[in-house]
Amino acid sequence: MGAPDSAYQSDALIAEDIERYLELHGRKTMLRFITCGSVDDGKSTLIGRLLYDSKMIFEDQLAELHADSKRVGTQGQEIDFALLVDGLAAEREQGITIDVAYRFFATEKRKFIVADTPGHEQYTRNMVTGASTADLAVILVDARKGVLTQTRRHSYLAHLLGIRNMVLAVNKMDLVGYDRAVFDAIVTDYREFAAGIGIEEFVALPISGFKGDNITAPSPNMPWHNGTTLMAHLESVEVDTDRMAKRPFRMAVQWVNRPNLDFRGFAGLIGSGTVRPGDAVRVLPSGRTSRVKAIVTADGELAQAVAGQSITLTLTDEVDCSRGDVIARADAPPxxxxxxxxxxxxxxxxxxxxxxxxxxxxxxxxxxxxxxxxxxxxxxxxxxxxxxxxxxxxxxxxxxxxxxxxxxxxxxxxxxxxxxxxxxxxxxxxxxxxxxxxxxxxxxxNIHWQPLEVSREHHARLKNQRPAVLWLTGLSGAGKSTIANVVSRKLARMNRHTFLLDGDNVRHGLNRDLGFTDADRVENIRRVGEVAKLMTDAGLIVITAFISPFRAEREMVRQMMQPGEFLEIHIDTSLAEAEARDVKGLYKKARSGELKNFTGIDSPYEPPENPELRIDTAAMSVEEAADAIIARLIP
Missing domain, CATH: 2.40.30.10 (Translation factors)
Incomplete structure (x- = not known):
């Protein structure tokens, strides 16, 4: 049986309401802003208040909010507005914001996307994420605590990321008796800091997110404040939304669209500027030039496209262009x-x-x-x-x-x-x-690669061998240097051209300026890797004996070499066995605290996960280990 006419009429009215809503809000400008500051300054509460006052909460959400507020301990008829934003269970339990929560709301004058960013120092990375797309920052300060380190850090980062519209919102004024002196002292303190980092202007507002003071309407509790309300400022602040559209054309290529042999287009999001068919463009970093043949979209070809649009460009010439390249205006390239x-x-x-x-x-x-x-x-x-x-x-x-x-x-x-x-x-x-x-x-x-007439292949042919790097890694005392010496001696008897780079030896010259901190260990291996690369270019078989404790640096050296030239060899000796040998007395010094940053004691060793060869020193002699390495090098 069909639905009654009233149902059809109801659906029609709803559709009309939606159409009117979209038409009304479609013409409004958009403001993206963030709330930031230290822990418990009231960021989530403020956003919840803005959503509530702008009537962006449905009745079922409001009922759930009342229930949640009672459950977490809010007294009387008061609402804990922070619960509207703190969506993660961990956040509700701890009373802090961990993730970046994005919320949309609109008033009669403007549309808004607000990012509630974490205040805890541990989650500063999330604040950077939220600030990277914002036009305005609301820096909250707890009136009881004043300007804190995290207040300064977030202000510095917001300014660093290009946000030029700043609001200093001194929150929780109700908890300091709406005292003007408290507000003035905080503003003075912040102004001195802001001037030092280049923030020339900011708007200071005394507010209470919980009570609603100076949020959408002037507060009768603070008649001494003659300025605007937060909402009025958000609705009226000028934002240069066309800044990127005014700059020269740039489009980073995300995908090469090749559905058939007759079509080759370059898809991406226009980052800045305007493009039209016939425009001269340059593909970077190669520098090749061409002209735009067509601007293609799912809805057909366009006569023009601007910053913020996702398009596919076809060019008049067959140029080498792939993901990661940038198509730009030919006469004003990046x-x-x-x-x-x-x-x-x-x-x-x-x-x-x-x-x-x-x-x-x-x-x-x-x-x-x-x-x-x-x-x-x-x-x-x-x-x-x-x-x-x-x-x-x-x-x-x-x-x-x-x-x-x-x-x-x-x-x-x-x-x-x-x-x-x-x-x-x-x-x-x-x-x-x-x-x-x-x-x-x-x-x-100023520095360019100089082409060399004698190739690395020629060097290798002269020596009648294939260049390689035998990278021996393991704990101190594992036997790396001893095994490396035997490998070098055996290869020399086979008329192979080799060079041995030993960890201790290079620290007497090339790396004598380096210590044993993690940073110095990284630089130590980087330099050795560069030397090893030069030696393989000369056609040599390079044998290295280094603890090289970090996988990342061993992988870095591997990437320097030609495919198949780097052989990672794990001299696998247990910490207990290496310490029992302690030929140089280093473990004893490390255990007594005389030697800091010693691998295996107070500095980590990351063993290879997939080495080309693993030498178990408990199961084979030095001669057997050397023979196994040579057999891997020369099958």
Missing amino acids: QVADQFEATIVWMDEQELLPGRSYWLKIGTQTVSAVVQQLKFQVNVNSMEQLAAKTLELNAIGVGTVATDRPITFEPYADNPDLGGFILIDKISNATVGAGLLHFALRRAE
Whole structure:
């Protein structure tokens, strides 16, 4: 049986309401903003209040909110607005925000997307994520606590990420009796700090997210405040939404669309500028030029496309272009370089190790990169530039970054899409850092590869051998140097051209400036890897004997070599056996505390997971181990 006419009428009315809603809100501008600050400053409560006051909560949500508020201990008829935003169970239990919670709401004047970012120092990385797409930052300060370290850190990061609209919201004014003196003292303190990091202007508001003071309406509890309310400011603040549209055309290629032999298009999101058929474009980093033949979308071809649109471009010429390349305006291309100065925000529990190879992802480009050196670390309290060799969790520093091949970029201040990057650990695939490129180093433009007329293949033919690196790794006392010496002697008797790089020997010369911290160990192996690479270019068989405790650096050296040339050989001796031998007395010193950062005692050793060869020193003699290695090298 069919539905009654009233049901059809009801559906029609609902459809009309939806259509009117979409038409009403479709013409409004959008503001993206974040709330940030220290733990328990009231960020989630403030957002919940904004959602509540803008009537963006359904009746069933409101009923659940009342129930949840009673369950967590809110008294009387008061609502715990933070529960609207703190969606994770762990957050509700701890009363803190862990993840970045995005919420949409709208008023009669504007649409909003707000990111509630974590206040706890441990989750600063999440705050960076939320700030990277925001137009405005609401920096909350608990009126009882004043400006804290995390307040300064979040303000610095927001400014660093290009947010120029700042609101200092002094929250929980109800808990200090709406005292104007408290508010004025906090504003003065913050203004002094803000001036030091380049924040020229900010709007200061005394509010109570819990009580609703100065959120959507002026508070009768603070007649001394003659300024705007938070909502009025959010609705009226001017945002340059067309900034990227005014810049030259840039599109990072995400995918090469080749459904058949007659069509080849390059798909991506336009990062900046405008493009039209017939425009001259340049493909980077190769520098090849062509013209736009057509702009293709699912809805047909376009006469024009602008920043923010996802499109497919076809070109008039057959040019080499793939994922990671950037198509740009021919007469105003971005830069291409492989060495940069950059600001780095470190986001991992394990410290940054200069010299270690990470994946660097910028736009659709992914390359191998190292932080060569740190110029300084920023003290977020005093803005002092401190000398630093490494960065720990949540630290911010400026340093030199080098990639293994040229990448297309623009300074972050000009184009966040081509200037912002993340660093990814090659072993765990975890995102460990984020950064902002400032400029290319001049030496990146002045240093070029010099072509050599005598090839590495010719060197190898002269020696009648295949170049290789026999990389012996294991604990101190495992027998690496002893076995390496025997391997070298046996190969010499076979008329093979070899060179032995021993861990102790290189520290007398090449690496005499390095200690035994994790950072120095990384640099030690990087230098040895570069030397080994030069020796294989000369056609030699290189034998190395190094503890080389970290998998990442052993993998880095492997990547330097030609496929099949790097043989990782684990000299597998237990810690107990190595310590029992203790030929040099190093374990005894380490156990007594005389020797710090000793591998196996107070510094880790990461054994190979899939070595080309494993030598069990408990099961074979030195001669047998050497023969096994040579048999693996020369089948």
